Amino acid sequence: MSEKQPPVLRESATFDRLTIQEIQRAAETGIYDIRGGGTKRKVPHFDDLLLLGASMSRYPLEGYREKCGTDVILGNRFAKKPIHLKIPVTIAGMSFGALSANAKEALGRGATIAGTSTTTGDGGMTPEERGQSQHLVYQYLPSRYGMNPDDLRKADAIEIVLGQGAKPGGGGMLLGMKVTERVAGMRTLPIGVDQRSACRHPDWTGPDDLAIKIAEIREITDWEKPIYVKIGASRPYYDVKLAVKAGADVIVLDGMQGGTAATQEVFIEHVGIPILCAIPQAVQALQEMDMHRKVQLIVSGGIRTGADVAKAMAMGADAVAIGTAALIALGDNHPRLDDELKKLGSAAGFYDDWQNGRDPAGITTQDPELAKRLDPIEGGRRLANYLRVLVLEAQTMARACGKSHLLNLDPEDLVALTVESAAMARVPLAGTRWVPGQGY
Amino acid sequence: MKTIDLSSASVRDFNQALHDQARQLDEREWLVSNSGGKHNLAVGVNQALDIVIQGHAGYYCAGMNQQANITVHGNVGVGVAENMMSGSVRIKGSASQAAGATAHGGLLVIEGDAGARCGISMKGVDIVVGGSIGHMSCFMGQAGRLVVCGDAGDALGDSLYETRIYVKGTVKSLGSDCIEKEMRAEHLEELAELLDQAGFAADPASFKRYGSARQLYNFKVDNASAY
Numbered sequence: 001m002s003e004k005q006p007p008v009l010r011e012s013a014t015f016d017r018l019t020i021q022e023i024q025r026a027a028e029t030g031i032y033d034i035r036g037g038g039t040k041r042k043v044p045h046f047d048d049l050l051l052l053g054a055s056m057s058r059y060p061l062e063g064y065r066e067k068c069g070t071d072v073i074l075g076n077r078f079a080k081k082p083i084h085l086k087i088p089v090t091i092a093g094m095s096f097g098a099l100s101a102n103a104k105e106a107l108g109r110g111a112t113i114a115g116t117s118t119t120t121g122d123g124g125m126t127p128e129e130r131g132q133s134q135h136l137v138y139q140y141l142p143s144r145y146g147m148n149p150d151d152l153r154k155a156d157a158i159e160i161v162l163g164q165g166a167k168p169g170g171g172g173m174l175l176g177m178k179v180t181e182r183v184a185g186m187r188t189l190p191i192g193v194d195q196r197s198a199c200r201h202p203d204w205t206g207p208d209d210l211a212i213k214i215a216e217i218r219e220i221t222d223w224e225k226p227i228y229v230k231i232g233a234s235r236p237y238y239d240v241k242l243a244v245k246a247g248a249d250v251i252v253l254d255g256m257q258g259g260t261a262a263t264q265e266v267f268i269e270h271v272g273i274p275i276l277c278a279i280p281q282a283v284q285a286l287q288e289m290d291m292h293r294k295v296q297l298i299v300s301g302g303i304r305t306g307a308d309v310a311k312a313m314a315m316g317a318d319a320v321a322i323g324t325a326a327l328i329a330l331g332d333n334h335p336r337l338d339d340e341l342k343k344l345g346s347a348a349g350f351y352d353d354w355q356n357g358r359d360p361a362g363i364t365t366q367d368p369e370l371a372k373r374l375d376p377i378e379g380g381r382r383l384a385n386y387l388r389v390l391v392l393e394a395q396t397m398a399r400a401c402g403k404s405h406l407l408n409l410d411p412e413d414l415v416a417l418t419v420e421s422a423a424m425a426r427v428p429l430a431g432t433r434w435v436p437g438q439g440y
Numbered sequence: 441m442k443t444i445d446l447s448s449a450s451v452r453d454f455n456q457a458l459h460d461q462a463r464q465l466d467e468r469e470w471l472v473s474n475s476g477g478k479h480n481l482a483v484g485v486n487q488a489l490d491i492v493i494q495g496h497a498g499y500y501c502a503g504m505n506q507q508a509n510i511t512v513h514g515n516v517g518v519g520v521a522e523n524m525m526s527g528s529v530r531i532k533g534s535a536s537q538a539a540g541a542t543a544h545g546g547l548l549v550i551e552g553d554a555g556a557r558c559g560i561s562m563k564g565v566d567i568v569v570g571g572s573i574g575h576m577s578c579f580m581g582q583a584g585r586l587v588v589c590g591d592a593g594d595a596l597g598d599s600l601y602e603t604r605i606y607v608k609g610t611v612k613s614l615g616s617d618c619i620e621k622e623m624r625a626e627h628l629e630e631l632a633e634l635l636d637q638a639g640f641a642a643d644p645a646s647f648k649r650y651g652s653a654r655q656l657y658n659f660k661v662d663n664a665s666a667y
Contacts, residue, residue, distance in 0.1 A: 030661035144542040144561060147523055149484055149504040176658055188544070188563040188582045189601060193657040196599070198580060202560040203519035203538035209499070212479050216500040219455045220484030 022265075033265040034173065036354025036364065037324060038166050038257040038301065043274040045257070046308045048421030049414050050430060053400040061399040068395040069405035072319050074117075074296045075157055075226020075249040078218070082226055082249075083135050083157055086115025087391045088319035088406055089309060091326055091383075092254070092300050093139045093159060093230070095121025097174050097183040098261030098354070099327075100371035101128050102379070103363045106330055108132035109376060110383025114391075119159060119321075122172045122197055124186045125151040132380070137228065140217065142171060143197040145187035149220060157250070158217055159228035160210070162201075162239070165258030165301045168232030168272045172197035173262040177357040180366045207242035214247040228252050233278035233301070234271070240285040244295050252321065253282050255301025259324040261364065262355030275301035275312075277424035283316035292316065293407075306393020313394070314401075314409035315425060322390075329386035330379040331361045442467040446481075447474035455483060458508075462486040479517065482510050488527070502529045505546060521548045524565055537574070540567045543584070549638045556593065559586045562603055568638035578603055579615065587634050589642050600652040606631050608647045617656040623649045 011017065025033065054060035061068060076082040091111045096104050098121060105128040111118040117135035124146015130136055138155030140147065152158065163169060174183070174195040184191040204213045214227050229243040230252035240251050255275025260268065279299055286292040299312050300321035312320050324332075333341075338348040340360040346353060354364035362373035398406050401413045415430040416422035422429040423436035444454050454472070461467070465487060472493040475481060479498035482491050485508040493501070496514035505524045512520075515533035524543040531539075534552030541557065543565030550558075550567070556574035559567050564583040572590030579595070581603030591609035598615020604627070605618075614620075623645075631644040656663055 031659060144523060144563075147542065148525060148544065149486065149506060149523070152504070190657065193601070194659050196580075198561065202557065202579075203500070203522045203541040209518070212499045216480045216483050216503050219452065219480045220504055222456060222459060223452070 034175070034262055034355050035265050035268070035352045036259060036261050036263075037268070037352040038259045039269050040352075041269055043256065044276050044418065044421045044424050045274060045302055046276065046311045048276070048417045049311050049425055049427065050417060051307070051310060051314065051397050051401060051413050052415060053397075054402040058402045060402050061404060063396065063399055066399065067404060068399050069407075070391050070395065072296070072407065074298070074319065075228070077249045077291075077295055078247065079157075079224060079226040079249055080222075081156075081224045083117060085117060085135065085319070087387060088116075088313065089114075089303075089387055089390050090116050090137075090298060090319055090321045091118035092258070092321040092323035093119035093121045093137070093161065093164075094323055094327075095123035095172075095174075095261065096126045096129065096186070097121070097123040097178060097366070098364060100362060100365055100374065101126055101182075102371050102374045102376045103327070103330060104129045105132050105376035106374060106379030106383060107326060108136070109380025110326070110329070110387065111135070113380060113384035114387035116387065117156065120155075122161075122174075123183065124148075125154070126186075128376075130154055132376075139230075141197065142199060142201045143187075144202070145189075145197070152217070152221060152225075155221075155225060157226040157228060158221070159230050159252060160214070160217075160248075161230045162243075163199075163232030163234075163254075164230065164260065165232045165254030165256050165272050165275070166260035167263045167267045168234040169199060170263060170267055170271070171199035172260075173355070175262060175355050175357070178355075178366045183366055207246050210243070210246040218247075226250055228298070230254065232258075233273050233275060236273075236278045237281040237285045240282045240297075241289060244286065244289055244291050248295060250296045250298060251282065251286075252298045252300065253278055254321075255299070257302030258300050259327075274424070275299055276421060279312065279315045279317060280424070280426040286316075293318065303390075306390045306395075307397060309390055309394040310397040310406070310409060311414060313406050314413045315411060315427075318407065325386070326383055327363055329383045330363055331374065331382070332359070332363050334361060337361055441469040441471055443471045443473065445473050446476060446478060451478055451480055454481070458482060458485045458487070458489065458491070461489060475512075475514070477517070482508070485510070485527075496533070505529060515552070520550075521546070521565070524548065534571065539569075540565050543567075545584075547637060553590065559584075559603070562586065566634055566637075568634055568640065570638075570640055572609065575612070576615070578605055578618075581605070585630065585634060587631065587638070587647075589640055597650055597652070599656060600650075601657075602652065604630075605650040606634075606644075606647040607650065608642055611648075611650070614650065617653050618650055619653045621649045621651045623647070 072088040074083045112134040119137040137157045176192040226249040228250040229248040256272035296318035298319045299317040359365040414427040470491045475495035477496045483503040486506040488507040491510045493512045498517040502510045502521045508527045519538045521529040522541045524546045528547040530549045535554045537555040539554045540548045542561045551570040553571035558573040558577040568587040575593035582601040588607045592611045595615035597618030
């Protein structure tokens with residue numbers, strides 16, 4: 001008896017179902033796809049590195065008994081009042097507008113409990129955020145929405161944003177459904193406009209101008225506040241050198257895995273470089289200027305675990321920043337929201353329509369009813385818990401490597417699992433002394 | 441009157457002395473000599489002072505000004521009165537690029553010409569220019585009024601929001617979504633008031649008004665070529 005076999009369908013590697021769907025969507029709508037988050041493609045990342053624990057040649061520290069310091073001082077190059085954080089995990093810049101006021105407050109609360117800083121975004125400083133944040137970094141962006149000298153003086157540090165990892169070279173975007181009366185008022189915009197932020201600063205061009213701009217902000221704030229410069233990772237070796245020359249106290253380097261509230265999908269997936277290959281370039285630039293550890297380096301873009309924290313610091317970062325992970329800690333993409341997310345055409349674990357303001361978690365929304373769902377006190381507690389876990393995990397690994405402070409981790413504690421990651425991170429391929437591009 | 445000679449005093453000392461006035465007002469009138477084109481003069485002032493700078497100033501003169509009335513007897517560099525919140529700034533000469541950039545309030549008067557991007561991203565300030573302005577002026581202007589007694593360069597008011605622009609002379613070209621609009625009685629009235637505040641004798645009726653067509657406020661496929 002013969003039975004007909006079902007045909008084996010062959011999916012095109014070039015025109016796979018996702019690609020076909022996107023072509024069909026583009027043909028129907030005539031406009032590019034906009035979404036939130038960072039790159040979803042697999043890129044070389046910290047998962048491709050391993051830490052070398054101590055054995056005979058290195059001496060480990062006792063796991064729960066011997067001290068492993070976690071504090072970090074940021075901005076002591078020029079600022080009279082540098083920031084002293086208890087942990088080297090900071091909260092990245094995210095705007096009120098992109099996020100609800102409750103979410104911003106929760107970030108401030110969580111960061112303060114954990115002893116770290118949080119950061120404003122493209123839209124100004126809210127009283128809730130300032131009130132709940134012990135250490136608040138005030139972003140100075142091309143749009144200058146909500147920028148004013150009173151808030152500048154209230155800030156603990158100022159971050160001049162040149163770009164972000166999700167979209168180096170691109171400006172921000174906030175679609176009309178999130179430009180409510182309060183958001184529009186803070187940004188001096190008509191209610192409901194699809195807000196497009198400029199991609200370049202309006203009153204300076206190039207590194208020589210930036211030096212004067214940094215001096216202006218220092219003058220306005222009487223040289224008290226640390227000045228950070230945030231760069232979207234694309235050419236970090238040159239960008240870091242120019243930012244340091246311009247007078248930055250701190251460099252913030254954001255890789256392509258870093259999230260955005262709303263940007264074109266094609267931009268998120270195809271512009272910028274992974275944080276793994278950006279860090280060594282930045283560290284090299286700092287070392288060549290004798291500025292490593294003098295101008296601090298904060299890195300971001302895909303930090304999820306204490307292992308990521310430890311590996312980033314072993315590569316030479318002074319601290320890391322988290323954005324997407326912080327939102328997940330607050331409740332973004334929680335399984336309990338699966339039914340509601342499915343009604344929005346998504347599912348828990350996949351939701352990235354942060355631009356449309358319908359987030360059932362109450363985080364990436366300005367809808368008052370949805371926003372109420374996030375309790376800022378409970379959200380802050382969850383974030384603080386998560387930050388504690390990140391630090392405990394990083395300490396565990398640092399002690400295993402024999403380090404009495406997270407800042408003592410170094411590239412010799414690392415090996416790579418793949419040739420690509422070895423070349424990018426500039427550490428040996430595991431089991432060899434081979435660093436691709438640097439010979440034996 | 442307090443006098444500051446910038447051939448001997450540093451910019452830091454000068455600005456600090458001005459900032460100290462916000463905590464305790466000791467002297468309302470300030471005269472600055474030998475400015476020498478220095479950058480960041482009188483930035484971050486937050487007190488109703490009268491400051492006169494005798495000579496040229498560099499970048500960001502009067503940046504983020506609050507309350508003070510600042511007069512420069514010379515030319516100024518990039519970003520004069522950038523992000524000003526209130527008070528007034530008067531430039532007796534000409535200004536470089538980005539004059540009044542992102543400023544929220546107050547009055548900026550430039551008696552000469554202003555370079556490119558005058559009033560870029562302005563957020564409520566009033567700017568009155570006695571001469572002409574350069575290209576891309578009032579790009580993404582959000583609020584406030586820009587008055588130009590001379591000519592305007594290319595792409596005036598590109599991607600404009602709610603700033604109202606008045607130009608007496610020619611406009612080389614308008615930017616995306618910026619159109620000429622009817623000059624109604626209320627516009628003639630506010631223009632006359634602005635010219636009067638600036639001390640210019642021009643006839644309001646000789647100006648044309650430009651503003652946003654508001655076609656780019658929300659993304660539409662049909663407008664793709666304008667973005």
